[in-house]
Amino acid sequence: MTTGKVTLLSAGPGDLDLLTIKAAKALAAADIVLLDDLVNPGIVSLAPRARVIRVGKRGGCKSTPQAFIQRLMQRYAGKGLHVVRVKGGDALLFGRAGEEITALRHAQIPVEIINGISSGFAAAASLGISLTHREHCQGVTFVTAHKQDHGEPNWAALAATGTTLAIYMGMTRIESLCQALLSALPASTPAAVxxxxxxxxxRRWLGTLDRLAIDPVKEGLESPAVILVGNAVGEAVDWVTHHETRACAGDAHAAFNTWQDVTGTVQHAA
Amino acid sequence: MTTGKVTLLSAGPGDLDLLTIKAAKALAAADIVLLDDLVNPGIVSLAPRARVIRVGKRGGCKSTPQAFIQRLMQRYAGKGLHVVRVKGGDALLFGRAGEEITALRHAQIPVEIINGISSGFAAAASLGISLTHREHCQGVTFVTAHKQDHGEPNWAALAATGTTLAIYMGMTRIESLCQALLSALPASTPAAVxxxxxxxxxRRWLGTLDRLAIDPVKEGLESPAVILVGNAVGEAVDWVTHHETRACAGDAHAAFNTWQDVTGTVQHAA
Known part of the structure; x- marks a missing residue:
């Protein structure tokens, strides 16, 4: 019946230059853009034809209910429009894409998924480390500290894998997760935020697991942040200075500035 | 002394449209391009100024030694040139970026890292699943079956995390890894290749853990492939047909065709 469709588009960590070419093309063709609030608002400049609707929903904050977002997508796609649902990072890593895909599938609306750069990868690039340095580990685990039932992940089991841990949404429960990890890993295990x-x-912090619940918090680091734990993180130590602010270069400057202006309020709301 | 630099550039899983805009810009400015052999060779069209050197090294195959690649990077960067080292997927996930970064740092050569889409994310997009569907798991573990000491990862510990497993370089040891995973997970655990x-x-295969060592092999699936195991993978089952070949669309067609021609030999060598 309908010729509409939904594209679940991964916006990456923020730098618009970290969008894929495929994402930029989808935005250029979009009729409707639904924008999460962790996404660089400068992205709308890439979607000149689109009507933009902000549908942010941060954990614990006043936000657009998921059911309403689903209805919006279905309504506009049902009208034959190309709806681009923009999510931060990679849409397939923490972000309820699973539920959105299921709902759209049931409504028989075609869904396209466009991958992006998740912030854990961007964090590793910033630190100048491989997430899976083969002298230290054989993999990396991306885990959210924020479980659906509000319990804690099994930190002992995660530590036992020997993989680098990339912990998302962990800043609000950094004390309890550090306590759990310290039962399973040496206090000297390299860690970063x-x-x-x-x-x-x-902003970056680099140190060891025994300081992870203390120093980054003292230095004011907060959400949104990725916490990295594991020996591979130790490769970063002589590479960056503590809480150094990264300089930005090149043509993404204007977009960054726009973003900073707008995200002042987002940070305040977090 | 030198004004040269090395960019470790992530080429993503193959589709040139999955390159980031930042990667495309770096390629356009490159003097020297060092190309891994799992990278879509069509990428050189984005680096018109560059001298291209192929430095493929597949596990177990005749290949360019790592030490030689390091020397090439240092030699050209030392001459003040912009060297772009192109790696498949994301350079920071399996691919010896860690060793290359360390060597370049010791040689005091500036290194820039540009992230990309790892094939595990592309596989999830193709299957239409979230890697971390919150009804099923709280994370995803990317792990290589190919350890430095040629031993096996601790599959029981990995299974105990309850995360989705994205296993790279696993096809040549699929029997032993399945056997190990079956000791820890139900035979009915959803799995995909x-x-x-x-x-x-x-090419895709979808099924359950008890068939993972048998059916994909029978159907001729081989490296390079990502193996996905976990309940989140079950969300894909009614979404794609078994060993369906994905249709390609749009302007990446020409690049794909070039790639297929060239990779005929690569696949044979694998």
Whole structure:
């Protein structure tokens, strides 16, 4: 019946230059753009034809209910429009894409997924480390500290894998997760926090697991941030200075500035 | 002394449209391009100024030694040139970027890292699943079956995390890894194999853990492939047909065709 469709588009960590070419093409063709609030608002400049609707929903904050977002997507796609649902990072890593795909599938609306750069990768690039340095580990685990039932992940089991841990949404429960990890890993295990990775507001902390619940908090690092734990992180130590702010270069400057202006309020709301 | 630099550039899974805008810009400015052999060779069209050197090294195959690649990077960067080292997927996930960064740092050569789409994400996009569907898991673990000491990862510990497993370089040891996973996970655990994700040669298998060592092999699926195991993978089952070959669309067609021609030999050598 309908010729409409929904594209679940991954906006990456913030720098518009980290969008894929495929994402830029989809935005250029979009009729409707639904924008999450962790996404660089400068992205709308890439969607000149589109009507833009902000549908941010941060954990614990006043936000657009998921059911309403689903209805919006279905309504506009049902009218034959190309709806681009923009999510931060990679849409397939933490972000309820699973539920959105299921709902759209049931409504028989075609869904296209466009991958992007998740902030854990951007954090590693900023630190100048491989997430899976083969002298240290054989993999990396991306895990959210924010479980659906509000319980904690099994940190002992995660630590036992020997993989680098990339912990998302962990800043609000950093004490309890550190306590759990310290039962399973040496206090000297390298650790890092990267807030707003790959944006002009990026801040980094580098240290060891025994200081992870203390120093980054003292230095004011907060959400959105990725916490990295594991020996591979130790490769970063002589590479960056503590809480150094990364300089931004090149043509993404204007977009960054726009973003900083707008995200002032987002940060305040967080 | 030198004004040269090295960019470690992530080429993503193959579709040139999955390059980031930042990667395309770096290629346009490159003097020297060092190309891995799992990278879509069509990428050189984006680096018109560059001298292209192929430095493929597949596990177990005749290949360019790592030390030689390091020397090439240092030699050209030392001459003040912009060297772009192109790696498949994301350079920071399996691919010895860690060693290359360390060597370049010791040689005091500036290194820039540009992230990309790893094939595990492209595989999930192709299957239409979230890697971390919150009804099923709280994370995803990317792990290589190919350890430095040629031993096996601790599959029991990995299974105990309850995360989705995205296993790279696993096809040549699929029997032993399945056996190990079956000791820890139900035989009915959803599993998938995606070969050449996000390319014209893409092939998929969907099933359960008890068939994972048998059916994909029977159907001829082989490296390079990502193996996905976990309940989140079950969301894909009514979404794609078994060993369906994905249709390619749009302007990446020409690049795909070039790639298929060239990779005929690569696949044979694998």
């Amino acid at each position: 990267v807030q707003w990775a790959a944006t002009a507001s990026e | 995606v070969q050449w994700a996000a390319t014209a040669s893409e």
